[in-house]
Amino acid sequence: MSGQKITVTNGEVNVPNNPIIPYIEGDGIGPDIWKAASRVIEAAVDKAYNGEKSIEWKEVLAGEKAFEQTGEWLPEATLDTIREYIIAIKGPLTTPIGGGFRSLNVALRQELDLFACVRPVRWFNGVPSPVKRPEDTDMVIFRENSEDIYAGIEYQEGTDEAKKLIDFLQNEMGATKIRFPETSGIGIKPVSKEGTERLVRAALQYAVDEGRKSLTLVHKGNIMKFTEGAFKNWGYEVAEKEFGDKVFTWAQYDRIVEEQGKDAANEAQSKAEAEGKIIVKDSIADIFLQQILTRPKEFDVVATMNLNGDYVSDALAAQVGGIGIAPGANINYDSGHAIFEATHGTAPKYAGQDKVNPSSVLLSGVLMLRHLGWGEAADMIEQAMDKTIASKTVTYDFARLMDGATEVKCSEFGDALISNL
């Protein structure tokens, strides 16, 4: 049976019974986790739909494999294929530190304008966790994926570009606080109204569709007033303007305090909660990182900028068992393009050992199946995950934290999941 293309009409994704889905195997542990995860996805789809649906995988190249075969790290053909087939899934790709080429992962997001990085964080029964009540953590991070310091606009110390920019800042913009101008590298942090609005809009729409209770805007707006502070203000504005009667915001709360006092504001918020409105609030990033540990129940959907979202993703993943079980999706809600990928990287020390946990990329596949409307197969994989973990058949990362566990290889964990489907 030959596959067919996924298409998009008026923002709606049309999925045939046998979609062609491009995949990037990834560097480091990529080949191991992809092999295990793709087998589980195939088996679940086959079982859930009695052979009537199937995915035709189409390999596209990026990273080390692409460089070896084509001399390019991210061939144009890969981008063209993902543009054409709309939905893709990828393993992790290596990024050199402090020099060399810029992140291919970020480049893919930028090229396809996948503006929302969506990372759900929830606990699976039995997964070992460093916190007492991991079940209290149930959040979905919406990380802005196209702007911020992550956009890669930075200039190396000592270069003409860095000197020129520092001169400009000092001589034309009145910047007096660059402490060591002669030896500074310099980076730029663009944060826009449009970029913020589309991200917060997507997060709020998700909160409405999924019946979530709150949305927290996470920022460091006290220090970075016109980037992170503006993100907070624009976030409240878009919530009130576009989601009017579905939300109650802390900006509204503050206005009621000013006009009618604190009791009236508390009453208005309680009424909104009782009516099932989504409470839109904000939190400064440093205290947020403390409170997700100490009071995780108070947070639900989270919208934040690119770099904060990166830090928050790995920190929250730890609370529910670690980066071995942390899925994600990069989505453009307007064009329908999406690339699903794990939160973790290439874990180079484990490359080729058939050792690590394939759950992050597998659960990214589960997000993909839900995105395709194939919820039955997605449910089946999650149930198999619960069952397999409950039987204490796990990879090294969980085994080292569990009493009485049977440690299995990456591929064997895939086998166990398939037998539990």
Ligand SMILES: NC(=O)C1=CN([C@@H]2O[C@H](COP(=O)(O)OP(=O)(O)OC[C@H]3O[C@@H](n4cnc5c(N)ncnc54)[C@H](OP(=O)(O)O)[C@@H]3O)[C@@H](O)[C@H]2O)C=CC1
């Ligand atoms: N989207 C992407 O493709 C990403 C790519 N990267 C890139 O990956 C490379 C390596 O980054 P690094 O900072 O080491 O972070 P990694 O996420 O690759 O690995 C850090 C540690 O996380 C644990 N880990 C990662 N994946 C798994 C897994 N599947 N199962 C179990 N444990 C896992 C291991 O912990 P332990 O040592 O405790 O066993 C590992 O040593 C860099 O080049 C970085 O830029 C990083 C993040 C995302």
Ligand SMILES: O=C(O)CCC(=O)C(=O)O
């Ligand atoms: O692209 C990279 O190498 C790192 C990206 C990353 O950590 C992330 O997106 O979470």
Ligand SMILES: [Mg+2]
């Ligand atoms: Mg990261």
